[in-house]
Amino acid sequence: MEAFVEILVDTLKSMIEEERGLLCGVATDMEKLARLLSAIKAVLEDAEQKQFTDKAIQLWFQELNGVACEIDDVLDDYAAEASRIKYKNSGCFSLMCYPVAGNLVFRHKIGKRMKEILEKFNAIADERTKLGLSDQKRGSYFNASLETGSMVNEPKVLGRDEEKEQIVHILMKEKDRDDQNVSILPIVGVGGLGKTTLAQLVFNDERIAKHFEPKLWVWVSEDFDGKRIIKALINSIQRTTTGELELAPLQSNLQELLREKRYLIVLDDVWNENPWEWEKLKSVLECGSRGSSIVTTTRKQKVAEIMRTLETRYLSSLSDDQCWSLFRQQAFDCQEKQERLEAIGREIVKKCGGVPLAAKALGGFLRFKSEAEWNSVKCSEVWNLPEDETRILPALRLSYLNLPVELRGCFAYCAVFPKGSIIKKEEVIHLWMANGLISSNGTMEVEDVGAAAVTELHHRSLFQAVEKDVLGRARDHSFKIHDLVHDLARSVMEAKHGGTESNRTMMLDMPNDRLTVAFPIKITGTDQFCSFLPKCGSLRALIVRSPWWRAEKFTELRPAVSKLKHLRHVNLSRSDIILLPNSICDLWNLQILNLNDCDKLWSLPKGMRFLRNLRHLCLHRCRNLTHMPSGIGKLTCLRTLSMVVSGGKSGFQLSELRGLNNLREEELTIKHLERVEDKKHAEEACLTEKQSLRKLNLHWDSKRTLQRYNDQEVLEALEPCPSLQYLNISGFKGSSLFPSWISTVTEVLVWESAVDYIVGAQESTAADAAMSPSLKQLKLWNMPNLKGMLGREVQGTPGIFSQLQYLTFIDCPTLTLPLPRMPSLKKLCVVYCGPNVAWASISNLTSLQCLIIESIEGLSCFPEEMLQNLSLLESLDIGAIKDLRALPRNLACLTALKTLTVRECPKLESLRGLASLQELHIEKCYNLESLPMGTKALKSLTHLSIKGSYATALSEEVKHLHAVQVLDLRLFDNLTSLPDWFGDHLTSLRHLTLRFCPELETLPSSIQMMTTLQSLTIVGCDLLKPRCERGGEEWHKIKHIPDLMILT
Template identity: 35%
Template sequence: MGGIGKTTLAQLVYNDSRVDNHFDLKAWVCVSEDFKMEEITKSILRSVSSESSNAGDDLNKLQTELEKKLVEKKLLLILDDFWLQNYDDWSRLISPFGVGTTIVVTTRDKTVSSMVGTIPDYKLPTLSDDDCISILTQHALGAKDFSGHPNLGEFVVQIAKRCKGLPLAAKTIGGLLRNKVDIGKWKEILKSEIWNLPEERSNIFQALRLSYHHLPADLKRCFAYCALLPKDYEFTEEEIVLLWMAEGFLRVEATKQSEDLGHEYFQELVQRSFFEISNKDDSRYIMHDLINDLAHSVAKDICFRVEGDKALNVSSHARHSSYIGGRKDRIKMFQVFYGKKGLRTFLPLKMPEGWRYISNQVLSELLPEFKYLRVFSLQGCYLTEFPNIIGDLVHLRYLNFSGTIIKTLPDSICKLYNLETLLLRGCSRLEEFPSEMRFLINLRHLDIRGADSIKMMPMGIGELTNFQTLTNFVVSQDNGRKIREMENLSNLKGGLVISELQNVVKAQDAWVAGLCYKSNLRDLALEWSYNFAGEEIHKDILDSLQPPKMLERLTIECYGGETFPNWFGDPSFGKLSILDLYYCPNCTLLPAVGRLTSLKSLSIRRMSKVKKVGANIFGKDLSINAFPSLERLRFQDMPEWEEWDPCEVDENVRSFQHLHELIISNCPKLLGSLPNRLPSLKKLKINLCQQLRSLPSCLPSLERLVIQECEKLVVSLSSLPKLSDLEINGCQEVSSTSCANSGSFIERVSLSDISKFTSPMEGMMLGLIKAERLFIYVDVRS
């Protein structure tokens, strides 16, 4: 049965910390009815390895590669929503997995369960009425029960019974009644005729349809449009909002931006459980299969999906289309599009790895028919150029060439005066823009992330004052492309990278850009070229590029100044949570960032002239607790760093109180001392610090310790009561009175290349009772 909670239960298991500790690798694959063994195998490969596969669609090569990745590894594999009933295919699918693999399958089909099971299956029961009441009130009233609203009690009980023990139904109806405490609304839902409609898929579809029925009209249209999304397709909020905007679904008053309304609509559908956060990536969303079926049902003839060679009977009234094709999409697949002259949307989705090859005949024959297109995408297609006919699609609002290999855009694109969104992400060979792009006066979103061959911005880019998204600004010395062109781009939001800053000749030009006034920027990266990292003018330029106070993330790369400007580290940047300083070769002093109250992550890398980290980084007033929110700290590739003075003179001053993770890598001259009082530290990793002699003395929360190639370091395990994961490869001495660590037991141990190892054998063995892995190689040299 759908909607009973199979996937939710599997997610709870998958995300449990105890499961993380037990398995080396995890993979989650949504299988659904469209079973493709190659795609499933590739999905598992992507989960267990960060390296891209060269096996293509060759199943034998894919499985051989997967088998190699799993040698001596413990894998948890979830196969969600499994329908396959062919035992030979099942046997082939699982052939790469050995004894270290545990497979959990969720399915609605008892036949499938019998075929794949090696232990008795677990049939998830429906919920009790009390549990349904709990879910319903949690989503409707934000409470575990209705005790706070006793007048609603009768209606809560009756509606919960109508949900027939199905959590998705209770959750969806709860979303419909969210924050509604008026009896009339609850009575209206209870008495709705939709509950009595015949539906072969059980009561849950009536509950879902009821939730849709009570959506506002504009939200109904936005939700129905999502019928274009294939099952198990993961999408971002921004992706959907931009599509809604292009279709004209977001009608706003003059005081509100379309995008803001779109985000409100999207979150409303999240609150009502039409969209759910993906269990694999919390920045993406997914629709439950039954919700997807509902969208398809309510969209009727307006939306259609082309999936492979499936036969379709498409209405002449169809307006929106998506297609899920293969690597080579020939003209036959697109026969269904002929004659659909009223089409508004042409959207390829769910592309497999690699290029999608689309016939030139498709473009030359179909595009002239699609004169009313608002949304057009060729994302991921193997295209080196695009015909000028694109300029005839004058109604286009949304154009996506991301992931193609085009070198230039057709000049005719500059005639698309209605264009709002232009996506060129990952167009690595794109070198330049058309000369008259300044005429695209309605352009609001330009994404050129990963289009690293672009050397300059479009001429007159400063005239495109409707920009909200501009992912990169490549600075040039040419008029019309200088950094001062940013002055009038006052509506920029989200993230922005300003690169090639060595082309700023005058600091005054940087000040004119007015970054500090662009209050909606949240993520900013300022980058100079590696070849120009030695110029002192950089400090004046950086001083003039002071960001807005609401900034949340800041990256500085290849900065050539010896010191940082005064605004750096000012506590007025109260939202700044991530700071990354990379390759500042002339810098001798780190900036005073210890007073940034929201800073959670600090990364300092390739600062080749820094010799001491001390009071300068904490700030002027050492009586104030520095780094009050810092959780992650990394120092890497600092060849001259010798001393870390933690300034722990005053017992009442506590810095780094919330630090969870500390990484020190390739700092060969560092002697110490590291901060001693790190009460919250859970992970400590130190490698290639050949002169370091001791670790912090007080690490009561440390769970994972990794030491690599620190020849003079002496490691004491006696004061690490929560240590569970220990890896030491290369150090002077390891000592411990007992590895048992006050009743806590180490689960994973790897010790090698240690000059001296001192620990009572009884205590050591006692501490390793729970060890799942043990590797000790001791070379006693003295």
């Protein structure tokens, strides 16, 4: 809130200073308003802290927020009217020529609204005094009740044994290090996750007690006072209270007490981000003997980075079962009550999000409550529960109150995202921009300010990085929010606004209609859009989003969208929209238009040139976009323009790219290059000046039937900047395979070309031009005349492809030339190529780690020498080779092979020589007689997946897989049961999956003895499913398994 008010004050002052002559009578009210806002801003820090415990202040805060949003609307209206006059009067770019104040109707309307707002603000300003709000400087939000000590307060700590053992091991081996006397190990995690408890467990371990002397514990908190910490350490050693001494004698005293001793110090709950303060304290502590250690706990990643010398330990959440055990200890005083309330309790535990504080607090809160009250908690959000009794949010709220004021609104806004959702970094930054929560600061553009905010919230453990999504795909620029942190954000938003949006529901009847400013409203259909339109005059962000993967129901954006004149963000991504109304170009404040993945969209409105405030035009994967209007080049505020479509003599011209040198987008796609008339028009794009460009996609229409092609000269003229890393070319029909500037591409080259039209096609190779020797990845696709990798003119040239790491051939049926030596190649893919590939030359690729061969017609066997020299090969994937009868016999020479995948090879009869294998995946190889050499040889196998079998019983060979941890059986059409030996022999099994085995009816009794089994997934086994559900005939066999998933 404070940051939002500050932005309003700055906007008002700027408007008054720059356009005083245009405000005509309104300037005085604006000046008064700016002064009032500044006065109120001074007490917001006090109000922010007190609003959570004082209902009157909370209501005052909500009223202030509503009026502040009204001011924002007025300023928006003024800016929009100014822009409208400025850009709809050709040749005039000065507001003095067409003053807004000259419009008497508009001036009267603005003046009236300003007076009304001023009256409200006067009342709010008066109320602040009555509420006792002061302009005190920010103080500490910590109190003595939070102070920690070294004793473990819990009778039994669950779920931290492994982490404790790891830390103990690390600390005790530090005595062997020669490079430093003291090592620092940080423990990082969100509030309530158990950082202090884990540190206490380590501190009190008997091995630690024997290894370290002395052991010292200091609770640090937000106030990182080096003198106080030193005094606490001295008092702990001497067991007396130190008198008031200056810092220097205290430092000397502590060093005397610690010198030549191997000590352990725990600094609990550290918030300090000032490296200098830490270095001053650290210099005093570097007097101990080798092997001395410091353990620090913190919520902030930045603190850990400043202090650590050892790898940071990021504390993980507990499992639902571990949380249930903690909850049960606190909630139940008798067995009868547990049996009666267990089902409800397990649902409540899911609210804990793996945070032990929440599990214990909720359990204690419910201990003496009735069943009706348990049900009430089950149906409530944590942020609605009594704070004084649960203590969950107050503990987490310290992280919020410790945030810089400019980050608080950004954090609270994240409550609009559904719990558990993966949030894209770019999306949340755009929404912060749209809602005025961030702004440029003179040295940084607003997008950079947003990126810094995301980084800071991540460093403070409020955001969690997401490395992969549910499908295992990398998510480099995404994050998620822990469920309890999400509850914290919602509680803040509730306090400020009086309500928030539920996960998939539009809140259109909120008591405060200004909430449309704070929350994006999600709609799923055209009719629904029209119905809510009259209620959303202040809307900043409009997001069309389906409950599932796509917004299929939304096909049309009505012209009435222009009534939402405050819109700054429109997201129609993944919708089925075909055309945008031209009225969208009346949204003068629009900053972001996201049309990513609108694959039915074929044209943009003609008036796009009027969107002069547009910063981001997102068009990724708009595959059917065939027309763009002229004038895009006038949008000089653009930072993102992901795709352009050449319009030939009409529509968008490549020359319009020349003036767009502020683009920050690293990727640019240019479509329909066949419409470019000649080399001159292509040169006018000036791609060499696009310094941020890293990835360039150039597309010609491969289905064209023109008599003359100018592809070669156009491609030559589209020379990019030297920093280009990725080039993708498709539909190209030029006179030679590569342009002269191909050496510009330093990382990845993807080439899809109809080379029938290349002169000398029979001699086409992948090195007809001087490629960059630093090229890392090359993908050659749909090249029916490509012979191989090297042409005669460069044969033997040193350095060609010397750094290439990834090579892919797709649909190159005439590929026959031997592969050259590529000393850095890690991965080779050969897909949809002819059977006459020089397979034996693969043995030249001595650094190869992954080999994929798929969909090769007419190939019955590979030459034995193909696998020679591949001592580093770790993964081999053979798929869809219908005539393949056997793999090379010398598989045994692949001593590093860990993963083998064989798919859809119906004539394959056997696999041999796989002693080192760790993962084996077999799919639809119905003729395969047995597993490799009998499974007795597969002593290292930990993952086995078999998909597709006509067998009526599981092979006896499987019983010898004593090391297997993951077993996945799918599409066993005739399998009726698992063998009795299953549980007796597969003693290491942790995860079992049974999918689409329609005849499978029973599980072996021995599965009850599988204590290592952590998860069982049963899907599409219609006979087995009802028997395995609670109360079914098989339930007693599997009820001990922690993670059960049984689906139709």
